[in-house]
Amino acid sequence: MGWLFMPRGSMGGHATAKAYLDNQFTYERAEDDGSSRGVKVLASSCPGNRVYYAATQVMTNGQGGEIFAIVCLVRWNPRAKDGYIFGYKDMEESMGPCETDCPASILDLLTPTDKEYALDWRARCRANLERRARRLADGDRIRLPEPMKFSDGNVLQEFIIAKRGRRVILRDPQTGGHYRISRLMDRPWTIVPTTKVLKTLFG
Template sequence: MRVYYAAVEHVANDGSRHVWAAICLVNYNRRARDGFIFGYKDMSDEMGPCEVECPVEILALLTPTESKNASEWREKCRKFAARKAENAKKPDLKPGQLVEFEHAIYMTDSTTHKTLQVVRPENRRVIFRSPETGDTYAIRNVKQRAYKILDQTA
């Protein structure tokens, strides 16, 4: 709810059409002390924005462009969508499963762990327990990490 994407069509007098992507960053804070509770920044794909989560359905509506920035941005969005689709295919983690990460994870208590046991999955994070120490850790966006499930038993 912070970034909005749209396909914008411009039809010239000669009937030619050009469809480009509009990206709008939105900030809503109803408790703003200064009274400015809403702000936004709009931009086009030609500006090469950092936000790359544009839905593929919108990307499909865009007409070809000669802009290097727009082409690179569109490619980044397609790559992000492909990674997101691949991550969605990963099985949901269940309590009791042992998970081995491809790379050791550095925790805020200055420890690193490569293998952790699932305690409970939550909305955007999973609570893990270290098999060695019994300490628990919350890891966000686990499906974006490379891992394999060592133990299927829950």
């Protein structure tokens, strides 16, 4: 499905992108044979009004079945000059979305699947969560998988962590020069083990 844009008046009274999409993906329809089918959003998240993630359950005759993920790209601009403040593009996890910031609380609700693209997407989301759960301490030494070239011409692969409150500064182990890498916690890196020398006291 392509992008769908709308003015606020077409949002059915919903004040946010998340509220609109929760409603959009929760419905029940009567079938010709008297049965009913639909889907129900169990949990959702739309951080920064950029990407919407939802755990959505298939409903048959009021009974819950498979739970799969829906991912929507979101455009939210309350000041849009043409009045079309909200747009979205929806897809299922089986389509292999590139967006992989789905919260663990939503991933944990999904039922097992054998769909290759869905499995790959879930694995990429979990890998993202694991990377972001890593902790850095002041003085840690980290190593990137490949050397990185900076604007001053230096090419570096290892850095010493210097923490300044919530800020993380990377120091060149040789010169002490300061560097910054965008989205550091989303990137692959490893902590370089250091050998600590313990003092021995003799009585």
